[in-house]
Amino acid sequence: MFNVKELKKSILVSLWFMFLTFPIMVIKVNTIYKTIEWRWSRMAWVGVGSFFLSFVWRALLRKKEMGMKQAEEGQEQKVPLTQKLIHDKRFSRPALVIICAFALIYPLVFSLYQVNIMTTALIYVVVGLGLNIVVGLAGLLDLGYVAFYAVGAYSYALLNHHFGIGFWTALPIGAAMAALFGIVLGFPVLRLRGDYLAIVTLGFGEIIRLVLENWNEFSFGPSGIANIPRPGFFGIQMNLHQVHTYIYYLMIGMTVFTIFVVRRLQDSRIGRAWMALREDEVACQAMGIDKTKTKLSAFALGATWAGMGGVVFAAKTTFINPASFTIWESIIILCIVVLGGMGSIVGVICGALILILLPEYLRAFSEYRMLMFGAVLIFMMVFRPGGIISDVRKVYQFKGLNETTKDQ
Amino acid sequence: MLELKNVQTFYGNIQALKGISLQIAEGEIVTLIGANGAGKTTTLMSVCGIVPPRAGEIYFEGQPIHHMPANKIVSLGICQVPEGRRIFPYLTVLENLDMGAFLRNDKAEIKRDLDYVFSLFPILAERRNQAGGTLSGGEQQMLAISRALMARPRLLLLDEPSLGLAPLVVKQIFEIIRKVNSENKTTIFLVEQNANLALKVAHRGYVMENGKITMTDTAANLMANEEVRKAYLGI
Ligand SMILES: Nc1ncnc2c1ncn2[C@@H]1O[C@H](COP(=O)(O)OP(=O)(O)O)[C@@H](O)[C@H]1O
Ligand SMILES: [Mg+2]
Numbered sequence: 001m002f003n004v005k006e007l008k009k010s011i012l013v014s015l016w017f018m019f020l021t022f023p024i025m026v027i028k029v030n031t032i033y034k035t036i037e038w039r040w041s042r043m044a045w046v047g048v049g050s051f052f053l054s055f056v057w058r059a060l061l062r063k064k065e066m067g068m069k070q071a072e073e074g075q076e077q078k079v080p081l082t083q084k085l086i087h088d089k090r091f092s093r094p095a096l097v098i099i100c101a102f103a104l105i106y107p108l109v110f111s112l113y114q115v116n117i118m119t120t121a122l123i124y125v126v127v128g129l130g131l132n133i134v135v136g137l138a139g140l141l142d143l144g145y146v147a148f149y150a151v152g153a154y155s156y157a158l159l160n161h162h163f164g165i166g167f168w169t170a171l172p173i174g175a176a177m178a179a180l181f182g183i184v185l186g187f188p189v190l191r192l193r194g195d196y197l198a199i200v201t202l203g204f205g206e207i208i209r210l211v212l213e214n215w216n217e218f219s220f221g222p223s224g225i226a227n228i229p230r231p232g233f234f235g236i237q238m239n240l241h242q243v244h245t246y247i248y249y250l251m252i253g254m255t256v257f258t259i260f261v262v263r264r265l266q267d268s269r270i271g272r273a274w275m276a277l278r279e280d281e282v283a284c285q286a287m288g289i290d291k292t293k294t295k296l297s298a299f300a301l302g303a304t305w306a307g308m309g310g311v312v313f314a315a316k317t318t319f320i321n322p323a324s325f326t327i328w329e330s331i332i333i334l335c336i337v338v339l340g341g342m343g344s345i346v347g348v349i350c351g352a353l354i355l356i357l358l359p360e361y362l363r364a365f366s367e368y369r370m371l372m373f374g375a376v377l378i379f380m381m382v383f384r385p386g387g388i389i390s391d392v393r394k395v396y397q398f399k400g401l402n403e404t405t406k407d408q
Numbered sequence: 409m410l411e412l413k414n415v416q417t418f419y420g421n422i423q424a425l426k427g428i429s430l431q432i433a434e435g436e437i438v439t440l441i442g443a444n445g446a447g448k449t450t451t452l453m454s455v456c457g458i459v460p461p462r463a464g465e466i467y468f469e470g471q472p473i474h475h476m477p478a479n480k481i482v483s484l485g486i487c488q489v490p491e492g493r494r495i496f497p498y499l500t501v502l503e504n505l506d507m508g509a510f511l512r513n514d515k516a517e518i519k520r521d522l523d524y525v526f527s528l529f530p531i532l533a534e535r536r537n538q539a540g541g542t543l544s545g546g547e548q549q550m551l552a553i554s555r556a557l558m559a560r561p562r563l564l565l566l567d568e569p570s571l572g573l574a575p576l577v578v579k580q581i582f583e584i585i586r587k588v589n590s591e592n593k594t595t596i597f598l599v600e601q602n603a604n605l606a607l608k609v610a611h612r613g614y615v616m617e618n619g620k621i622t623m624t625d626t627a628a629n630l631m632a633n634e635e636v637r638k639a640y641l642g643i
Contacts, residue, residue: 276496283495283507288479
């Protein structure tokens, strides 16, 4: 491992980095005194840091290549640790109990601020699971997903503003509106796949945002809608702390509901049709799967969760404007799905928690957020192309003759 | 059982089928042979409704199907094994087979058909939990045929099942085709470039050139025909 060649490579990398970062890291012009500060110590840090990182990077790459070679040589591929843990009941049961208990006592232990960001993260979990239906299961790359989130949020805000409709009535209406928009988007893109689909959905997302921004009479334009009421609880008056705790529990309930439904969908007939459609459209048609209905249902069911998430988002922040629904949001949600592991529920949950909570806790580094985002994405592409927890589908177990004899 | 009357199918402006007429009776194996690009695949796609014809009529058991969507046609009992196999590479063998039975609800009968295709192709039973994409070419063709059989079709459409396979595997697959026809009375419409093989298992045949049917006869007569021998059998 520690041969001269490797050392040389790392030294070259670190020299290159020192050279590249020289202007921004070392030179500092003091504009008041018109002097130049030379911060040489920083250069040393860059050198040492990049030296070690390049070493670790290549060690990891080698390890990965070795793993691939083993797999190619036909050896039994190791089941990744995460999957082993998920499928081992002795581990997963207690873990589930602990997670549930933690989720339930969370607001009692942590401050209002913590509860708030956790609620936000849970909204992203729900929305991410919705997008997972479209992207992960049905394989339709949707870059305009935030549009449905906006539809949900604006449904509640506008219905409340004009007709005084409450949160609980607005929740199903927002979900239905989003599903309707999902179908509206679905029809024109039925024949598209891959890149073309991505471009059209991206355009769709921007159209919705631009309409909300410019149609002042309808949506109050860029100034948005304020004073959206928080969800009520049988008309009981609650203070700020109580109401946020209440929204938190509401989101926990909604997350559990979402997980339950998405799991059922995955194992259902339509879920299998989505997965088959992702792999081969012609074969699907030859098997009698209705392509139109299957695709539209993926769009509609995916959008439903975004709509519900949008309603909760509007109720939680009590103020929405089009700036909350930019393309950037779509990309974050897509990152949640892709980073977490397409098609995997646990993966999407992990992805949402990491991508939403991490930046909150790293507020100090907020300027480097984008940099870290990029770095994390590249790392994932190279080392875990399947996501943090890649999709493990349920495998049918038919106990035939061979298998029973093998078991004995 | 199946009748095509003057069927014309287009891809955009390109006319691939220039008025095809043919008939298939119940219990028959009928083959359609022709060179590459003659329009054989397009004929099957038109029957299935995946590429619906622009003109002409298609009847299945007397019922017009040329305006029906593809999924309706499958539910009537027509199932296609598409060219190039087109199995689902990331689904397991069992899941692939399960997709074949997508339109069926009778669990017990599905289980029976599963056992039946496993008896036809025992290798698939061994590979049941393996991803479809990891099978060899011959196994994939077996899977594609089995998947179609899981729909329990009365008319099975096969598009070049011998494509790119070793002669021994091809022989095995053609034996199964004959067996399925004689045991289950499944009518088979077999599209092939390998005319020699196809004419050996088929009862009757059609010859296709540039989107038109140029000849039709019993398989034995076609085999003996001078033109066919020159053009398709390489003799
Ligand atoms: N998807 C398509 N788009 C446009 N033209 C096509 C398409 N598929 C086939 N064709 C054309 O239709 C004709 C018949 O093709 P095909 O039915 O695939 O022939 P075969 O199966 O006999 O080889 C060919 O000229 C081919 O170029
Ligand atoms: Mg063909």
